[in-house]
Amino acid sequence: MIPARPYAFAIDRLRKAGLRPTRQRLALLRLMFDGGDRHVTAEQLHAEALAAKLRVSLATVYNTLNQFTAAGLLREVVVEAGRSYFDTNTSDHHHFFFEASGRLQDIPGADLKVSDLPPPPAGTTVSRVDVIVRVKSPDNN
Amino acid sequence: MIPARPYAFAIDRLRKAGLRPTRQRLALLRLMFDGGDRHVTAEQLHAEALAAKLRVSLATVYNTLNQFTAAGLLREVVVEAGRSYFDTNTSDHHHFFFEASGRLQDIPGADLKVSDLPPPPAGTTVSRVDVIVRVKSPDNN
């Protein structure tokens, strides 16, 4: 018997996002979401996919991550020029950024408050507030 | 008489940063700091330099901006993958980011407070806290 059931939820998520449930998208969706909250780059996910014997091109990984982000399944986080992290946690939260390792770690939204934010300039609305707490190891680096 | 005086302060700043006061560095320093608080990319500064009849290579603009940043004269701000802004304001402050135009605007440090920040992970110290308030025009984009 074919284990068609495990994919039922993933198929549904893709359909709701208006994306055809293809082999690549299903596999990437599971790689991203089967491991709790994650912050991965396209290159990292591509390497994971190859390690899992999945054949996907890097272009498809980029396309898929961007489509998932546009659909609200992922959130893109930028902390360093020339590198994008895709975050499976789309709720309101912030990040620690480990400068030495390049790793990101969630700070739950409730744990941190931004107050006295001046009103946004006339004619604009706030689309997102990002707080990045950069930390370093006093030793390494 | 040669106007050697206007450069006196700039020469001093470079010397204190351990950088030889060369023609290129002096000119770039003045371009950056003669106009109040600024947020510029390397490409933008290079274009300004050329417009001001200064002969500098883009490589030198990058080198210089990175040296100034390392010396604490500038601060690098990243809000989008693949693009670095160099900020002449090195005091504690945050930013509005206009998604439509790609422009940055300062939010004075005193105007915005981050509270209830959890302690940084063991063995690390906070090197900087960046708050980016992304705003969009409801019309354009």
Place this chain on the structure above:
DNA sequence: AAATAGTCTAGAATGATTCTAGACTATTGA
């Protein structure tokens, strides 16, 4: 099963940034 729209991929292209290696320049100190 054919038609259609959507997707995938290798590889080229792009854009920002860094590197290379040789020419040039500021600083030092005899």
Place this chain on the structure above:
DNA sequence: TCAATAGTCTAGAATCATTCTAGACTATTT
């Protein structure tokens, strides 16, 4: 004053992340 030295500058190549292209392939619809 001027060579020796360390530091700097530059054009162009290289690198790296990301996007684009165009044709082959696939899911969905009829």
